[in-house]
Amino acid sequence: MAKNTGYTGIQTTAIHAGEAPDPATKASAPPLHMSSTFISEDIAGFSAHDLTPDSPYTYARWANPNVASLEAKVAALQGTEACLGTASGMAAAAAIFFTFLSAGDHLIVSDVSYAGVAELARETLPRMGIEVTAVNMSDLEALSAAVRPNTKLIHSESPANPILRLTDLAAVSKIARDAGALHSSDATFSSPIGMDTNALGIDLVMHSATKYIGGHGDAVGGAVAGRTDLIAQMRAEASIHHGGILSPFNAWMIARGLSTLPLRMKAHASGAQAVAEWLEAHPHVTKVMYPGLASHPQYDLAQRQMQTNSAMISFQVGDAAQGRAIAQAMIDHMEVIHYAVSLGHHRSLVFWMETQGLMETSFQLQGAQAESYRDFAGDGIFRLSVGLEDAEDLITDLDRVL
Ligand SMILES: *Cc1c(COP(=O)(O)O)cnc(C)c1O
Numbered sequence: 001m002a003k004n005t006g007y008t009g010i011q012t013t014a015i016h017a018g019e020a021p022d023p024a025t026k027a028s029a030p031p032l033h034m035s036s037t038f039i040s041e042d043i044a045g046f047s048a049h050d051l052t053p054d055s056p057y058t059y060a061r062w063a064n065p066n067v068a069s070l071e072a073k074v075a076a077l078q079g080t081e082a083c084l085g086t087a088s089g090m091a092a093a094a095a096i097f098f099t100f101l102s103a104g105d106h107l108i109v110s111d112v113s114y115a116g117v118a119e120l121a122r123e124t125l126p127r128m129g130i131e132v133t134a135v136n137m138s139d140l141e142a143l144s145a146a147v148r149p150n151t152k153l154i155h156s157e158s159p160a161n162p163i164l165r166l167t168d169l170a171a172v173s174k175i176a177r178d179a180g181a182l183h184s185s186d187a188t189f190s191s192p193i194g195m196d197t198n199a200l201g202i203d204l205v206m207h208s209a210t211k212y213i214g215g216h217g218d219a220v221g222g223a224v225a226g227r228t229d230l231i232a233q234m235r236a237e238a239s240i241h242h243g244g245i246l247s248p249f250n251a252w253m254i255a256r257g258l259s260t261l262p263l264r265m266k267a268h269a270s271g272a273q274a275v276a277e278w279l280e281a282h283p284h285v286t287k288v289m290y291p292g293l294a295s296h297p298q299y300d301l302a303q304r305q306m307q308t309n310s311a312m313i314s315f316q317v318g319d320a321a322q323g324r325a326i327a328q329a330m331i332d333h334m335e336v337i338h339y340a341v342s343l344g345h346h347r348s349l350v351f352w353m354e355t356q357g358l359m360e361t362s363f364q365l366q367g368a369q370a371e372s373y374r375d376f377a378g379d380g381i382f383r384l385s386v387g388l389e390d391a392e393d394l395i396t397d398l399d400r401v402l
Pocket residue numbers: 088089090091114116117157161186188189207208209210211220221222343
């Protein structure tokens with residue numbers, strides 16, 4: 001990891017952390033290890049409880065060299081002691097919830113989050129006897145009021161998918177610490193270099209590695225970064241027992257993508273800034289949310305907390321009927337941007353997300369929570385993930401349909 005190496009720069013870390021030339025072949029690029037089992041030189045135990053961080057490789061569900069290499073790279077960039085690679089971002093969220101929550105415990109989850117996480121928390125966890133409260137975490141009083149004696153975990157997401165609402169993560173960490181709870185945070189939208197998550201006091205930082213970490217839209221994966229003891233617990237539960245491991249091939253692909261993350265994030269952010277400013281000036285666009293725009297209602301927090309504004313933009317074009325019409329025009333007429341879900345790829349992606357539907361399915365917000373959602377999203381938003389194409393070409397493509 002970066003600590004005991006001859007380099008400190010972030011780009012050098014992204015390229016070299018977790019890698020070493022193959023001693024057998026002297027290959028410069030990391031070899032891909034697809035072997036499901038490894039020859040034992042000892043008569044070792046065969047239980048998750050026998051695994052230690054320096055155990056030799058035994059079986060690929062426990063550990064694999066390509067997954068370990070990716071984990072070391074993510075940990076080095078995130079600045080944590082350790083990392084667990086998982087089969088997907090959802091497997092990362094599930095690994096956190098099912099490792100650190102038991103029947104009778106209480107989870108506080110952001111009321112707006114990745115839809116899969118929102119549904120897992122609201123629908124599955126209560127079935128397991130876990131109490132769940134969904135809170136607007138941009139409202140710290142609401143968060144403090146939701147804490148119970150049995151609160152074990154607070155799970156935040158900033159910026160929140162899909163509305164780009166931010167959460168003051170240092171304040172959430174303090175509330176969690178005072179409550180004796182862990183603070184896990186989904187940092188997918190800002191990437192492992194988007195925030196100083198140690199300074200923000202976050203215990204577990206999770207990512208969908210399908211997004212910025214991999215960066216090329218060709219491998220699904222996830223990661224959770226944090227302290228060695230917490231990650232070891234998760235490895236025993238989530239990988240060895242629940243079995244949701246990252247495949248070596250995906251780890252190899254994602255690590256290759258991660259090598260250029262610092263360069264990509266710079267290009268993503270400058271492209272997104274140009275597109276966001278163009279959108280904001282467009283007569284048919286009624287609202288734009290981007291942390292790099294002074295018009296973002298939490299611009300000051302974004303400046304304080306985010307080291308890159310990343311490249312996720314949401315914008316509105318009026319009411320839901322107008323949104324649907326433009327979504328159809330995008331499907332029919334765009335030539336560069338793909339009308340598709342997902343984000344963080346080198347290709348730009350856009351998707352229409354109508355508020356009413358999300359209120360009835362993933363989020364189910366009422367009262368002040370629904371109002372806060374509408375303050376950011378109106379009747380619906382286009383979630384635009386600005387890729388690495390030339391901003392002028394993206395603007396031309398958007399101009400065709402707006
Ligand atoms: C995509 C995403 C996830 C889920 O990740 P998968 O890799 O698709 O399972 C979780 N959180 C956020 C914020 C996401 O954007």
